[in-house]
Amino acid sequence: MQNTAPLPTTTTASKMQPFNNSLFGSFDDPLLNARAAALADIDVKNVPQLTNPLMRPHDMFSYSNYFTGIPDTSAATNIYQGLPSSSEPFDASVVVPTSSEDQMTPLQQVMAMQTYGAPPQFQYNMSHMTQHFTTSSLSTSNNITRYPIAPPTSELETDPRQLETFAEHFKQRRIKLGVTQADVGKALAHLKMPGVGSLSQSTICRFESLTLSHNNMVALKPILHSWLEKAEEAMKQKDTIGDINGILPNTDKKRKRTSIAAPEKRELEQFFKQQPRPSGERIASIADRLDLKKNVVRVWFCNQRQKQKRDFRSQFRARSAAAVMGPRVMPVVAGNGSNNNLKQGQGPYNGLPGFFD
DNA sequence: ATGCATGAGCT
DNA sequence: GCTCATGCATA
Numbered sequence: 001m002q003n004t005a006p007l008p009t010t011t012t013a014s015k016m017q018p019f020n021n022s023l024f025g026s027f028d029d030p031l032l033n034a035r036a037a038a039l040a041d042i043d044v045k046n047v048p049q050l051t052n053p054l055m056r057p058h059d060m061f062s063y064s065n066y067f068t069g070i071p072d073t074s075a076a077t078n079i080y081q082g083l084p085s086s087s088e089p090f091d092a093s094v095v096v097p098t099s100s101e102d103q104m105t106p107l108q109q110v111m112a113m114q115t116y117g118a119p120p121q122f123q124y125n126m127s128h129m130t131q132h133f134t135t136s137s138l139s140t141s142n143n144i145t146r147y148p149i150a151p152p153t154s155e156l157e158t159d160p161r162q163l164e165t166f167a168e169h170f171k172q173r174r175i176k177l178g179v180t181q182a183d184v185g186k187a188l189a190h191l192k193m194p195g196v197g198s199l200s201q202s203t204i205c206r207f208e209s210l211t212l213s214h215n216n217m218v219a220l221k222p223i224l225h226s227w228l229e230k231a232e233e234a235m236k237q238k239d240t241i242g243d244i245n246g247i248l249p250n251t252d253k254k255r256k257r258t259s260i261a262a263p264e265k266r267e268l269e270q271f272f273k274q275q276p277r278p279s280g281e282r283i284a285s286i287a288d289r290l291d292l293k294k295n296v297v298r299v300w301f302c303n304q305r306q307k308q309k310r311d312f313r314s315q316f317r318a319r320s321a322a323a324v325m326g327p328r329v330m331p332v333v334a335g336n337g338s339n340n341n342l343k344q345g346q347g348p349y350n351g352l353p354g355f356f357d
Numbered sequence: 358a359t360g361c362a363t364g365a366g367c368t
Numbered sequence: 369g370c371t372c373a374t375g376c377a378t379a
Contacts, residue, residue, distance in 0.1 A: 200375045205358060216373060257361060257377050280369075298369075299362065306372070307359090 163217045164210060170224055171208040177231050181205050184227060191226055211310045260300065264290045268297070272304050 156162050174184060182201035189198040199220075206212045207220050260268070271278065271286055278286065278301060287294040 202359080202375055203373080206374090209358080211359090212374095213372070219373095255362080255376060259360080259378090277370090296361080300360095302370070302372095303361065305370090309372095 157221070158214070158218050160214065163214075163221060166221055166225065167208050167210055167217070170228055173228055173232070174208075177235055179231065181208070184224070187231075188223060188227055191223070191230070193223060193226065196223055206310075213310065258296050260292065260296070264292060268300055268304075272301065276301070276305055276308070 174181070179187075180201070181204035185199040185201055185204050187198075188196060203212075203220070204224075207217065207224060210217065212220070267290055268286070275282070280298075283297050283301065284294050286292075287297040290297070
């Protein structure tokens with residue numbers, strides 16, 4: 001509504017950490033196969049079907065959207081081949097959060113992200129993946145990780161219920177093991193899986209709460225599964241858990257974080273209801289009206305759309321709703337050998353009416 | 358747990 | 369300028 005109050009937004013700054021990742025080169029983790037057993041004790045829930053007006057034909061469907069009841073076995077979601085192995089010599093330190101002690105040069109990170117050094121069985125099937133699985137947020141931060149290994153084979157690997165089941169199981173076990181989400185994230189780098197670095201607490205949290213896109217869930221599952229197995233082992237032969245290294249000063253730069261005031265936020269939400277995808281001019285208009293920076297408004301809408309997709313299921317699940325909808329259109333990737341067949345959906349919006357300017 | 362932000366790749 | 373994966377900062 002009105003922004004008589006102080007400032008519509010406020011920003012704060014805080015520390016930014018430098019690179020602290022390890023993992024590179026060595027990947028002693030043979031792809032393992034599965035874990036059906038590990039998940040056997042979990043129950044599978046039924047998921048209602050639904051549709052998300054925000055979804056567009058070429059959008060990479062989110063985990064939430066996956067729950068449309070429409071089975072999907074398209075290659076687009078099959079990112080992994082197998083699961084991380086657990087049949088290798090166990091190294092307690094792997095699951096022990098040793099804080100940020102790992103160092104990796106930007107170049108190494110880049111390389112680690114690429115599947116370049118991985119053997120064939122570890123590589124992605126380029127024609128079956130989307131950009132994000134090759135080189136997502138490469139320089140976003142000090143942590144690498146992002147998708148490694150091969151594409152998934154079985155449907156079990158991408159089955160939403162399986163993923164959900166695993167996520168729950170994972171969380172329960174993690175807690176049992178007394179490991180925090182942040183610890184898990186850091187420990188991942190120790191798995192030394194090709195292309196796998198550490199992850200943030202945020203991501204682990206989102207994985208557990210299923211607030212990630214389906215592809216993201218699928219990609220992370222084998223990695224977290226691998227960690228869990230090692231962690232379970234560590235639990236057993238617990239003793240020499242050398243939680244070595246540890247301390248690392250956080251003396252660095254800062255990053256601002258805008259805080260949009262409630263009134264402005266309420267208006268933004270109203271605008272969003274009217275049109276989730278405002279034009280640049282529209283955004284400028286809104287920004288001007290709310291006395292916010294245009295970029296802040298733009299990003300807000302981007303995040304809102306992303307959030308809507310992720311949260312969609314949680315908003316409607318556990319409900320009998322069975323609004324069967326038309327078949328979901330998956331991005332068809334032409335494996336033409338070209339080096340740019342990792343399309344990302346951005347086709348024209350064909351959702352519900354009224355969402356265009 | 359989640360809001361705001363970044364950056365890659367793509368249109 | 370968009371989507372997506374992800375992260376820092378913070379409520």
